[in-house]
Amino acid sequence: MEERLQKYLASSGIASRRKAEEYILDGKIKVNGIVITELGTKVNPEQDKIEFEGKEVKKQERKVYVLLNKPIDYVTTVKDQFNRNTVIELVKSVGDVKLLPVGRLDMYTSGALILTNDGDFIYHVTHPKHEIEKTYTVTLRGKIQNEEVEKLRKGVTINEEEEEYITKPAKVRILKIDEEKNISRLEITIHEGKNRQVRKMCEAVGRKVIALHRSKIGNITVKDLKIGQWRYLNTKEVEMLMK
Ligand code: URA
Numbered sequence: 001m002e003e004r005l006q007k008y009l010a011s012s013g014i015a016s017r018r019k020a021e022e023y024i025l026d027g028k029i030k031v032n033g034i035v036i037t038e039l040g041t042k043v044n045p046e047q048d049k050i051e052f053e054g055k056e057v058k059k060q061e062r063k064v065y066v067l068l069n070k071p072i073d074y075v076t077t078v079k080d081q082f083n084r085n086t087v088i089e090l091v092k093s094v095g096d097v098k099l100l101p102v103g104r105l106d107m108y109t110s111g112a113l114i115l116t117n118d119g120d121f122i123y124h125v126t127h128p129k130h131e132i133e134k135t136y137t138v139t140l141r142g143k144i145q146n147e148e149v150e151k152l153r154k155g156v157t158i159n160e161e162e163e164e165y166i167t168k169p170a171k172v173r174i175l176k177i178d179e180e181k182n183i184s185r186l187e188i189t190i191h192e193g194k195n196r197q198v199r200k201m202c203e204a205v206g207r208k209v210i211a212l213h214r215s216k217i218g219n220i221t222v223k224d225l226k227i228g229q230w231r232y233l234n235t236k237e238v239e240m241l242m243k
Contacts, residue, residue, distance in 0.1 A: 010119025017123035111214030144184035156204035
C-alpha cells in the first residue's frame, strides 16, 4: 500500500515525522537509488527500497512505549556530543528497539519522560495543537507571594528564540512554604512546551528554581516509579495521549 514518505519513515522508527521531513528536505533519503527531496512523495514499502544515509529503512512492526522517571544529570538525547549520560542508557533493558524521547526534559529536570519507536506518536504528542497537559513540581528559593502565583497563572513574558512570548494560562497551586528552609514548592500545569518554559516562567516572577520535577504527562504519573526506573505504557494510556 502506498503512503507518504515522511509517514513511512516515522513509522519505521528512524525519527519523528517532523525530523523525517527535515531528512527528506536535506536530501538524506533515497527511494530506489534516487534522492527524493519532495515531501509529498508516495512510496510503496513492499516494493520500493527506501534508504536513509545509505542504510535501508525497514518497517518496524512492534511499537514500544516506555515511561521513564528520569533522574537529573541525564540528557534527553540519543547520543551526546559531550559524552554525558543519556536517557537511552536507562532504557537499554527494553531490548533491541530504537527508542526516541518524546519531547525533552532539561539535564537538571527529573521526572516523566516517554520514549517510543513510534514516530507518529511523537508527532502527535509533541504537536502544540494537541495541548497535552504536563504537570511539574517546582521548588523555588524564598517565600512565594500570591501576586506571583497569580502572574504565573495568567501568563508571563519569557524569551523564546530571541523573541518575547507570553505564556498561556497555567494551573498553579502552592504545595508548601517552608520558612525555615526559605523555600516554596509549587505545582504548575502547562500545555505548552517552550524551551525551559517552567524555569523561565519562574525567573519571570523573580524566583530562582532550585529543583524541577515533571510529575505527570496528561494523567500519567511517575509516582510509582523510583527515579531511574521505567515501565511500559498500557494501551489505554497510549490511546489517551493519541486522542
Ligand atoms: N520546563 C523547564 O524549564 N524544563 C524542563 O525540563 C521542562 C519544562
